Amino acid sequence: MSDLTPRPEHKFSFGLWTVGHPGRDPFGEVTRPPIEPWDIVYSLADQGVWGVSFHDDDLIPPGSTPGEREGVLKKFRKALDDTGLVVSMATTNLFWNPVFKEGAFTANDPEIRRYAIQKTMRSIDLGAELGAPTQVFWGGREGVEAVAAKPPRDAFDRYQEAFNFLCEYVKDRGYPTRFALEPKPNEPRGDTFLPTIGHMLAFIESLEHPEMVGVNPEVAHEKMVGLNFYHGVAQAIWAGKLFHIDLNAQQVGRYDQDLRFGSEGVKDAFFLVKLLEDSGYAGPRHFDARPYRVEQDEGIWEFAAGCMRTYLALADKAHRFDDDQEIQEALAQAGVPGLATETLGAYTPELAQELLASEFDTEALANRGYHNDKLDQLVIDLILGLR
Numbered sequence: 001m002s003d004l005t006p007r008p009e010h011k012f013s014f015g016l017w018t019v020g021h022p023g024r025d026p027f028g029e030v031t032r033p034p035i036e037p038w039d040i041v042y043s044l045a046d047q048g049v050w051g052v053s054f055h056d057d058d059l060i061p062p063g064s065t066p067g068e069r070e071g072v073l074k075k076f077r078k079a080l081d082d083t084g085l086v087v088s089m090a091t092t093n094l095f096w097n098p099v100f101k102e103g104a105f106t107a108n109d110p111e112i113r114r115y116a117i118q119k120t121m122r123s124i125d126l127g128a129e130l131g132a133p134t135q136v137f138w139g140g141r142e143g144v145e146a147v148a149a150k151p152p153r154d155a156f157d158r159y160q161e162a163f164n165f166l167c168e169y170v171k172d173r174g175y176p177t178r179f180a181l182e183p184k185p186n187e188p189r190g191d192t193f194l195p196t197i198g199h200m201l202a203f204i205e206s207l208e209h210p211e212m213v214g215v216n217p218e219v220a221h222e223k224m225v226g227l228n229f230y231h232g233v234a235q236a237i238w239a240g241k242l243f244h245i246d247l248n249a250q251q252v253g254r255y256d257q258d259l260r261f262g263s264e265g266v267k268d269a270f271f272l273v274k275l276l277e278d279s280g281y282a283g284p285r286h287f288d289a290r291p292y293r294v295e296q297d298e299g300i301w302e303f304a305a306g307c308m309r310t311y312l313a314l315a316d317k318a319h320r321f322d323d324d325q326e327i328q329e330a331l332a333q334a335g336v337p338g339l340a341t342e343t344l345g346a347y348t349p350e351l352a353q354e355l356l357a358s359e360f361d362t363e364a365l366a367n368r369g370y371h372n373d374k375l376d377q378l379v380i381d382l383i384l385g386l387r
């Protein structure tokens with residue numbers, strides 16, 4: 001096993017709201033005290049973390065005076081300078097305040113939509129001030145419980161309008177900021193809005209500046225409704241749109257749990273890590289996860305260390321996968337190299353005629369075995385340390 005010590009080149013990051021989560025859940029109140037943002041930075045640095053992210057309200061408490069705001073930023077900047085941590089991402093809280101109970105960018109009330117855009121502009125300014133290259137958008141309150149209350153085509157128009165405006169704002173300010181849109185399948189609103197990676201990719205292409213906008217998929221969001229997260233992330237990479245990613249774990253069919261990365265579905269986690277490592281993805285490995293509600297004090301940082309340790313262990317297995325001769329032979333038996341070769345190439349009338357004239361031995365093709373069970377067992381053996 002290679003060294004499992006986190007280092008800056010791994011680009012591991014955590015949000016203030018993750019390790020700082022007070023243990024509240026839908027059925028119970030907080031179980032641990034709050035942690036100041038600058039104290040989180042120092043503790044993350046002790047774990048070998050590279051970056052920290054935040055919602056605007058995580059860092060600057062709502063209602064802060066200009067003097068209070070500057071006091072917070074002074075302490076936060078000092079912690080960043082002392083530790084060398086970077087701000088890897090910023091985002092806007094458009095879901096907690098009751099003003100957003102009916103939506104933010106898609107609220108029926110135009111005043112709420114204007115306020116949501118104003119709040120986001122200020123969050124973009126804050127992120128740019130602290131060097132965040134990416135602004136993530138989670139539309140947690142977009143959607144509706146009563147379907148008749150929000151015509152979806154109008155909602156798409158308003159969402160599109162908001163992002164077109166915000167892209168122009170970034171360009172006007174000269175910020176290098178990119179946007180990453182985070183899909184959500186069914187929570188907290190009952191009627192989903194842009195629920196999957198595929199939905200988001202299609203929406204992005206409708207924008208005036210699609211080159212500025214990508215996706216921020218999260219493991220839990222698509223796993224909790226039984227979708228294939230691995231293929232969704234692969235499509236985002238294929239489209240050149242994986243700008244950021246949230247790593248955690250999730251039990252299928254449960255509410256959004258944000259469990260420690262790799263604590264559920266270890267084979268799925270392995271292939272996700274392998275995909276990120278093989279693809280050359282250079283962005284943050286961001287853990288949008290929270291300690292178990294029972295944890296206190298050092299248990300919080302044991303949780304953070306566990307997320308990173310599991311990722312590094314699976315990355316080591318992914319590299320061993322490529323060097324394992326028996327696995328490579330099984331891949332060849334499964335015909336994997338053939339998928340990377342062109343089927344026909346570009347269309348020509350001559351090629352079409354040649355194909356129409358071809359004869360295929362379908363019986364022989366149908367009788368071919370692929371030894372996929374053997375290949376899958378070799379993967380399991382690798383993950384379990386039997387190889």
